[in-house]
Amino acid sequence: MNIILLGAPGAGKGTQARILVEERGMIQLSTGDMLRAAQTSGTEMGKKVAAIMDAGQLVTDEIVIGLIAEQLDADHGEQTGGFIFDGFPRTLAQADALEALLAEKGQGLDAVIELRVDDDALVDRITGRFTCGDCGEVYHDRTKPTKVPGVCDVCGSTNLKRRADDNEASLRQRLMEYYKKTAPLIGYYHAKGKLRVVDGLQDMRAVTADVAKALSG
Ligand code: ADP
Numbered sequence: 320m321n322i323i324l325l326g327a328p329g330a331g332k333g334t335q336a337r338i339l340v341e342e343r344g345m346i347q348l349s350t351g352d353m354l355r356a357a358q359t360s361g362t363e364m365g366k367k368v369a370a371i372m373d374a375g376q377l378v379t380d381e382i383v384i385g386l387i388a389e390q391l392d393a394d395h396g397e398q399t400g401g402f403i404f405d406g407f408p409r410t411l412a413q414a415d416a417l418e419a420l421l422a423e424k425g426q427g428l429d430a431v432i433e434l435r436v437d438d439d440a441l442v443d444r445i446t447g448r449f450t451c452g453d454c455g456e457v458y459h460d461r462t463k464p465t466k467v468p469g470v471c472d473v474c475g476s477t478n479l480k481r482r483a484d485d486n487e488a489s490l491r492q493r494l495m496e497y498y499k500k501t502a503p504l505i506g507y508y509h510a511k512g513k514l515r516v517v518d519g520l521q522d523m524r525a526v527t528a529d530v531a532k533a534l535s536g
């Protein structure tokens with residue numbers, strides 16, 4: 320099964336993707352994570368996108384489509400539950416490219432889950448977010464703190480990080496980009512009969528339950 324998680328920055332895409340990986344052996348393809356990894360490892364591409372990402376703008380379609388194409392061809396070992404596209408596609412051009420890449424492999428999309436949240440909730444979600452730099456677990460100061468302050472519950476690492484773009488000014492810009500370039504995908508996938516809307520304002524477990532329902536229905 321191949322699915323897309325669609326939603327504004329902070330809607331809960333990464334959080335739900337990790338649960339699907341854990342529970343169903345799916346493969347999470349997050350273009351945001353891939354771009355941040357390129358920055359950390361200091362590649363030319365990483366350097367090129369850093370300023371764009373900090374400003375909350377979208378990087379070019381060409382770059383993210385290239386990253387996804389690479390991952391679709393990669394060996395993902397024992398994980399065979401299908402792909403979760405997290406934060407991709409974000410433009411109609413990316414959506415078309417994804418369909419073509421999957422078709423080349425004789426595959427398609429099974430569902431597009433929109434995690435719907437109010438903009439008002441996003442400032443709190445984004446400014447409270449931190450992640451484990453070692454295992455990628457996603458935390459929140461208030462809604463999902465670590466059990467021991469400063470220590471990752473999952474892997475015990477103390478390498479907890481906040482993103483440079485997780486501030487209110489960058490969020491405003493990211494939201495603009497979302498409404499201008501990404502929100503049109505909601506209508507697009509609805510017309511294709513693929514869209515399932517889930518209320519992303521519920522607590523994490525209720526969202527997970529509704530995602531499971533959306534995938535079975
Ligand atoms: P969030 O978790 O806030 O939704 P992501 O981690 O998915 O953010 O993305 C962070 C940044 O990486 C985006 O603001 C954008 O600059 C860049 N980015 C990620 N995915 C894409 C994409 N599919 N197309 C263009 N830019 C992207």
Ligand code: ADP
Nearest residue numbers: 329330331332333334444448458459462522523
């Ligand atoms: P996205 O990948 O869509 O940008 P994340 O999964 O990173 O979103 O979630 C953004 C922040 O909100 C994180 O700090 C996460 O712990 C928190 N969060 C995610 N889902 C919920 C939820 N249903 N209720 C409360 N907080 C949540």
Ligand code: ZN
Nearest residue numbers: 451454471474
């Ligand atoms: Zn960890």
